[in-house]
Amino acid sequence: MTTDIELITAGQMHRYYSRQVVVGDGRRPARTPLAKAQEEAGVPAGRWMGRGLPALGLAAGDVVTETQLRNLFGEKGRHPHADLIEADQLAAGKSPKAAWKAGALGRRVKVTGADFVFRPQPTIYLLWALGDDETRQVIEAAHERAIERVLEWIEDQVAVIRFGKDGVYQVRPPGGLVAARFRHHEARSGMPLLHDHLMLSVKGQRPGGKWGSVHSEVLFENTVAASSLYNEIVMAEVCEALGLASEPRTVTAGRRPVMEIAGVPHELIRWTSRRSDQIAACLADLEHEYVTAVDDDGNLKFAAEVSEQARAKLNRIAAKMTRPPKQQTRPLAQLRAWWKTSAILTSGVAADVINSLLEHARAAAAAIRARVAAVVDVALAAVDVTAMVFVMNKDGFFHRRHLLAEARRHLALVLRGRRREPGLDEEIVDAAIATHCLDISEPKTLRGHMPAYRFYTARWPLTDPPTRRRPPDAEPDPSPRPPAGPSDPDTTRLPLEPGEWDIPRVPLLYDRAVIASTVLSARLRAARRTGRALYDDVVAHQQAAMPEQLLIPFPDTDEDADSEPRSALDMAALRALKESRTDVEALDFTAERLRHLQDAFTVAADRARATMDRYADLEDTGGPHPVREDDQRAHQPHQPGSGQSPGAHR
Numbered sequence: 001m002t003t004d005i006e007l008i009t010a011g012q013m014h015r016y017y018s019r020q021v022v023v024g025d026g027r028r029p030a031r032t033p034l035a036k037a038q039e040e041a042g043v044p045a046g047r048w049m050g051r052g053l054p055a056l057g058l059a060a061g062d063v064v065t066e067t068q069l070r071n072l073f074g075e076k077g078r079h080p081h082a083d084l085i086e087a088d089q090l091a092a093g094k095s096p097k098a099a100w101k102a103g104a105l106g107r108r109v110k111v112t113g114a115d116f117v118f119r120p121q122p123t124i125y126l127l128w129a130l131g132d133d134e135t136r137q138v139i140e141a142a143h144e145r146a147i148e149r150v151l152e153w154i155e156d157q158v159a160v161i162r163f164g165k166d167g168v169y170q171v172r173p174p175g176g177l178v179a180a181r182f183r184h185h186e187a188r189s190g191m192p193l194l195h196d197h198l199m200l201s202v203k204g205q206r207p208g209g210k211w212g213s214v215h216s217e218v219l220f221e222n223t224v225a226a227s228s229l230y231n232e233i234v235m236a237e238v239c240e241a242l243g244l245a246s247e248p249r250t251v252t253a254g255r256r257p258v259m260e261i262a263g264v265p266h267e268l269i270r271w272t273s274r275r276s277d278q279i280a281a282c283l284a285d286l287e288h289e290y291v292t293a294v295d296d297d298g299n300l301k302f303a304a305e306v307s308e309q310a311r312a313k314l315n316r317i318a319a320k321m322t323r324p325p326k327q328q329t330r331p332l333a334q335l336r337a338w339w340k341t342s343a344i345l346t347s348g349v350a351a352d353v354i355n356s357l358l359e360h361a362r363a364a365a366a367a368i369r370a371r372v373a374a375v376v377d378v379a380l381a382a383v384d385v386t387a388m389v390f391v392m393n394k395d396g397f398f399h400r401r402h403l404l405a406e407a408r409r410h411l412a413l414v415l416r417g418r419r420r421e422p423g424l425d426e427e428i429v430d431a432a433i434a435t436h437c438l439d440i441s442e443p444k445t446l447r448g449h450m451p452a453y454r455f456y457t458a459r460w461p462l463t464d465p466p467t468r469r470r471p472p473d474a475e476p477d478p479s480p481r482p483p484a485g486p487s488d489p490d491t492t493r494l495p496l497e498p499g500e501w502d503i504p505r506v507p508l509l510y511d512r513a514v515i516a517s518t519v520l521s522a523r524l525r526a527a528r529r530t531g532r533a534l535y536d537d538v539v540a541h542q543q544a545a546m547p548e549q550l551l552i553p554f555p556d557t558d559e560d561a562d563s564e565p566r567s568a569l570d571m572a573a574l575r576a577l578k579e580s581r582t583d584v585e586a587l588d589f590t591a592e593r594l595r596h597l598q599d600a601f602t603v604a605a606d607r608a609r610a611t612m613d614r615y616a617d618l619e620d621t622g623g624p625h626p627v628r629e630d631d632q633r634a635h636q637p638h639q640p641g642s643g644q645s646p647g648a649h650r
Contacts, residue, residue: 002121003150003227007216008113008199013074017115018066021197022046024184026329034066042331044183049148049198051155051176055205056080064180069199072178076108077203077213105203106211113202114219116226118147119195120234122269123261123361127242129192129339130268131358135242136336139194142237147196150230151179154200158222161204161212170215170450173204177214185332188323191272192339218452225401228408229425235259239417242358245365245372246417259412263364264357271347275322282318283311290314365417374418381410382432390458397440397457403429436460 008017019028024043028034038045046064053059056079058068068080079085082103089099119125120143128139155177160170179200187193202214235246239261248257249266260269290310293301303310344351353360385406389398407428411420437456443449 002119003223003230004117005220005223006115006117007111008073008115009110010074010076010112013069013112017199018069018074021115021199022064022066022069022182024182024329025186025188041329042334043185043329046180046182048178049151049181050178050200051152052173052178052204053176055175056178058178064182069180071103072180072201072203073112073199076110077105077112077201079103079105106213109202109213111202111213111216114200114216116150116198116200117195118143118150118198118230119193120146120238121231121258121260122272123264124234124238125192125194126264126268126272127238127261127357127361128194129336130343130354135358138241139238142234142241143194143196145237146230146234147181147198149233150226151177151198151200153229154219154222154226158218158226159204159214160218161206162215163206163212167215171206173212173214174207175205177201177204185335186329187272187275189275191275192335193272221399222401225405225408228405228412231259232408232412232420235261235412235417236415236419239365240419242362243365244361244417245368246412247364247368248413256409257413261361261417262368263361265349265353267349268343268347268354271343271349275319278322279315279318282322283315286314286318287311368416372416374415376411376414376420376424378424378428378431379435381407381414381428382435385410385428386432386436386458397455399456400429400433400452400454403432403437403456407432 018034020026022028022034023037023041026041028037028041032040035045046069047060048058048062048064049060053062058080067083071078071082072080075082085103086099089102090096094102120128120139124139128136131139155173159173159177161173163169163171177200179198182197182199184195184197185192200219202216203211204214206212239245245262246259247262249260250257287306290302290306291300291304295301306314340354343349343354347354385403389402389406390396393402404425407425410428411425433456436459438459439454440457441453441455443453
């Protein structure tokens, strides 16, 4: 995700936000006025955003003052001009209590806001850091427009104000919300990292005009959907403005690809990811402690494999443990000069490529746009989105927001940096729910009847490899490494070096989602019995829009046994794609290459079935998992569960 969220409390506002966040994550000297501190730090002043500003006497784009921040976020949710209102009331003869109440926005609250951190994809902020001033300004404008769109979506579709007994009634704030945005330029490591802190106030007006508080839980629940929307918009805005295109890149084997600007070398991303290497080293130690921890009886304390959920929590702990202290902020012009010099000297990318990075990206974009047409098939997108969400979510249950986030990822993959029609993501979700989802909700409260909290699962049964935990008394696995997955190379593994340990992991969910996609593709192949024209359209779109690893040939069905032999892929549709120049992969495909591709995926499917069988046999094993003697620590590692705060590892 490129969007993070943290709650803002009244006390935290003064200790952290007013001293550091508002001045570019630097350290604000004591008794230094906010405007002067921001000027010395080289960061722009904060700006107000949101449709709720007129109700508070503010306007979009106004500079955020220290007094306004203290009142709205640091005084348990008071009016930004509470000091002036209170002074006017006292001058009019009102009592101090009545004057204080006049400056309040409803009831006092401890949680005064939510801090959303928006940062674009690495290739975008690399162009921002290493390009000229015009490129920098275009990217900053696209970044700001994407944040505005996300805020509008939160105001219209996410934010709710609860009132009544136990918050039984929930309404949207019709007047919108209020937020303060602060720009930052660098990461803690000193590397370029364009990002903005959007401090969203929880205060909003109900339809009757009374002030209430936005339910913070719904903001957390929709963070992934907000991140997907921001990623999609900022990529499209940058690509359309600069003549670029995006492409999927696999960063970690077995995990979903990410969309990046085509033509920007991956070595430059590695150049900025020094913190990632530190986190990875710390994560390896934490994972080792996790799988080798034993209780007083000598049994494994946790699971013998690191699941994705546990690994995500351990990764957050590792990030906090390796967090460096904040550095003194510097002017952006100086930072950009340093970044370019450092990239030329240490990144391993040629200097002429760095100096003409935008031209290289435009050349790559021209090749992609000449071969790939922006075709969005709502029916096929609904199938892909439902299959991915069904497999990636625990037990196959999901909400509408999960489908919405996946639909936005799908659009970003298909459109390759082009803008889409408004509401297309909602249209895909509606089609998925109506056609491929089964409502399994059992609402017992008024909240359970709300569309956002309806529970769904997919209508089709799919074989899902189990992810059972190894029993504490299980026999040791003769091969401590996990079985090869469908995406693993067919090569022998090197033995571990002395002192190294192996971290067993369960199969990654994205691999399982790809397997599910093949099952659905086979069922679409069978659907041609009801209409050949529809089948041809589906095949053509799948070949045009999907990345290479999803171009899976359909097997022949039994009904074709007596008919004329035909290729596993629809060659007529393939020839049409070549003529229309809408398929980036099929332009150079030949029948021989297609047969080779089919054989490769057959081998991958066999390997996947072997993977499932091996994991299914884990229940039949017994005996403790072997651990090294030096694993018996004086302290017991903490399990990153619901009862353990990640902050305990700071």
